[in-house]
Structure formats: structure tokens, C-alpha cells
């Protein structure tokens with residue numbers, strides 16, 4: 001028995017070490033010294049398979065804390081954010097096995113040892129704050145570091161707190177932490193002033209084991225919300241209406257929850273980024289493992305720009321563009337509006353469109369971090385508050401540029417792929433957070449892209465930097 005226990009511990013440690021090594025190899029590592037060199041102006045052509053949705057899987061992993069048992073999650077993307085969530089869950093006492101070959105994660109939360117999500121994790125990745133709802137639901141007490149603002153905006157959590165208080169949680173903010181406690185949580189009506197994704201998720205998570213029913217009005221309607229509800233229902237929760245603006249969570253008890261096996265939806269933002277790259281290079285590609293109906297706002301804009309988008313079946317689409325795109329105006333909005341996460345990749349396409357485009361960013365105060373870098377590549381973009389005015393130029397030219405956050409980084413890749421000459425994109429750790437094996441996927445589409453170490457870049461590992469969060 002003791003030998004078996006020791007064997008299991010050694011095996012788990014070995015698997016964890018192997019996972020970390022392989023995932024770092026796969027993501028290419030996340031050191032600041034790395035950059036990609038792209039020789040642009042090559043049409044992308046071929047097929048690309050999209051991975052699981054980052055912003056869904058991270059919430060499933062947090063939700064696994066509600067279950068005093070194991071759950072198996074499939075279609076898990078190979079991202080450094082997934083690693084960060086693994087570390088956080090492990091720090092809370094969950095046991096995790098990651099099967100890299102099958103893109104699945106087994107999370108066993110039977111015995112949690114801790115209900116504190118420390119600043120080290122939350123400052124690395126904002127989605128860590130989602131453990132708050134699960135921990136208060138499961139343990140009736142939780143201490144979770146406040147995320148604070150980040151590179152793209154202020155990103156308050158007042159609605160998360162308002163929702164948890166409505167369920168009966170007592171919340172104190174002390175020394176940068178949210179201290180939440182409740183003798184019991186009771187279902188309530190919660191109206192969200194704005195349809196916040198994170199607040200909807202945290203309230204949903206806390207309501208699963210509350211007494212009675214909770215109704216979230218003006219809830220976020222993003223596909224990742226419906227996916228979280230489906231995941232929770234697969235473990236025995238009782239949630240209806242997710243994906244609409246009103247969600248009802250009928251509380252269940254611990255004994256109603258059971259082990260589950262669930263496959264995460266495809267990443268619509270990764271898919272949209274590859275669509276942008278194909279259009280930017282005037283290429284032709286097939287996007288596989290995508291739900292085209294979740295990208296309607298994006299396909300509609302790309303079509304308006306002159307791209308041809310053809311939905312092949314419920315899981316794949318074809319996209320091509322063989323002439324100079326037309327200028328369009330884009331306003332980012334909560335789902336089903338145009339996603340803020342695809343604003344910057346589309347901006348890169350519009351830098352060489354015919355005419356003047358205006359992008360209005362209505363979710364974040366500071367999400368035009370790509371603009372200054374795109375200008376270095378010859379783009380003509382003026383920023384005026386929440387508007388960016390893009391005057392299409394004939395061609396971008398290669399330059400040395402630096403990613404400031406995940407989606408700004410993605411936009412630089414798109415711009416580099418379309419630009420004449422050579423571009424180097426540094427600060428890849430931002431991009432590795434949300435785009436799995438992106439050099440391989442782009443190479444398979446015919447791009448000339450290499451990840452290299454640049455000894456002239458700083459050596460330090462990017463941890464605990466507030467600008468890292470998305």
C-alpha cells in the first residue's frame with residue numbers, strides 16, 4: 001500500500017515535470033529573449049486546425065474546484081495560461097494530470113488543502129480570479145488576490161463582488177485581497193450593469209451549490225458562458241438560459257455533483273486571427289475545428305471588406321481574398337457584437353485596405369497598444385480616444401516590433417505576414433498565452449516564420465508583471 005502510494009506520487013511528479021517541459025518546448029518557451037522572424041508578403045494557403053478556447057477552458061478548470069471528485073476535460077489548448085491555471089489549482093490542493101498527446105486534463109479536487117489564490121498567480125493571469133466563485137461555493141470561504149488594472153484597461157471587479165454579496169457572501173478587501181465568507185449562500189436575483197463575462201462566470205460558479213435559485217439578468221452571452229454552463233451541467237449542476245441575457249441557476253447539493261468528461265469548444269478568437277492573417281496575405285485557407293456560427297460578426301465584416309467566406313459544415317469554413325480589401329468601420333461590443341479580442345488583428349488587415357476605416361473600442365480604455373508598433377511598419381493609424389482611424393496604405397514594410405499584450409501581439413503577427421521584407425516580433429510570452437504552437441500552424445499555411453533566441457533581449461522571465469494579464 002505504502003509502495004503504491006509512493007509510486008503514485010513519483011509518477012504524478014514525473015508526469016507534471018514532463019508536461020511542463022513538453023509544453024514549454026511546444027510553446028517554444030516563454031522567455032523574453034525569444035522572438036519570431038517573419039519574411040512576409042507570402043500568401044497563406046492550406047488548412048489550420050483550431051485548438052480549444054482559452055477563455056472557456058480556464059473557467060472549466062476553475063469550475064472543477066466545485067467537485068469533490070475528478071473531471072476530465074478534452075480539447076485543452078497548449079498554452080502557458082493553462083500551465084498557470086494548473087499551478088494555481090495545484091496550490092489549492094487539486095491533483096492534475098495533463099495528457100499532452102490527447103489535449104486533455106484530469107482534475108481531481110477531492111481534497112483541497114487551501115482556499116487562497118495568491119497574488120503570484122492572479123497577477124500573472126486575470127482568469128485566476130474565477131476561482132473566487134468556485135471557492136466560495138465549495139468552501140464558503142475564500143481569499144483571492146485582486147487583479148487590479150492591466151495593459152489594456154482598468155478592468156474592475158465591482159460586479160463580481162456585487163453578485164457574490166447578493167448571494168449572501170460577506171466581502172472585505174484587505175491588503176490587496178478579496179476576503180469572502182458565507183455561512184450559506186442563498187439564490188438571488190442579480191442584475192449586471194454591464195454584461196461582464198467574468199462577473200457572470202463568478203456568480204454562476206458561486207450559485208451552483210447555493211440554496212434556491214439565482215437569476216442573472218443582463219448576463220454576458222459569450223459562447224464561453226454557455227460552455228461553462230454546459231460543463232457545470234455535465235457534472236450535475238442545474239443551469240438554464242446560459243448564452244442568453246438571463247441565466248437561471250437552480251442550486252444543487254454536493255451529492256448531486258458527479259465526475260464528468262467534457263470537451264471544450266473551439267477558440268473563436270484563434271480562428272478569427274487565422275482568418276485575418278489569410279485575408280491580410282490575400283490567401284486562401286480552410287479553418288477546421290471551429291463553430292462558424294460563433295463568428296458571424298467577424299465573417300460579416302470580412303465579407304464587407306471583400307473576402308469570400310464559405311461555411312463548409314458546422315465545424316469548418318473556407319476563407320479567401322484575392323484583391324485589396326475595402327475599408328470598413330468596426331465597433332467592438334459584447335457578444336454577439338464584434339469581439340474586442342479580434343479588433344487588433346482586423347486592424348492589421350485594414351492597414352492595407354482601400355480607404356479610411358474607423359475602429360471604435362467600446363470595452364476597454366487602452367486596447368490600441370498595437371498602433372504605435374503598426375506605425376513602425378508603415379501603417380497610417382491615428383488614435384483619438386476610443387477611436388482608431390486607419391488610412392489604408394499600399395504595403396506595410398518589415399520592422400522590429402514588440403508585443404505589449406496577447407492580442408496586440410497577434411495583430412503584429414498578422415501585419416508581419418502581410419508586410420514586405422522581414423519583421424521580428426519580440427515579447428512572445430504574451431502570444432504564447434493564447435495561441436498554441438502558432439509558428440507551426442503558420443508554417444503549415446506556408447508562412448516563413450522562425451522562433452529564435454536573441455541574446456540582445458533581456459533575460460529575465462516575465463513573472464509578476466502587471467502588464468501580463470489579459
Ligand code: EPU
Pocket residue numbers: 055058126127153154155156157158159160161194195196197198199220222340341363364365406407434470
Ligand atoms: N467591468 C467592470 N466591472 C466588473 C467587470 C468588468 O466595470 O466587475 C468592465 C471591465 O473593466 C471591462 C468590461 O467590463 O472594461 C468587460 O469586462 P468583462 O468582465 O466582460 O471581461 P473579462 O471577463 O475580464 C473576458 C476575456 C477577455 C475578453 C473579455 C470580453 C477571459 C479570461 N478574458 O475578460 O479576453 O476581452 O472577456 O469579451 O475570459 C483575451 O483573451 O485577450 C481577453 C482579454
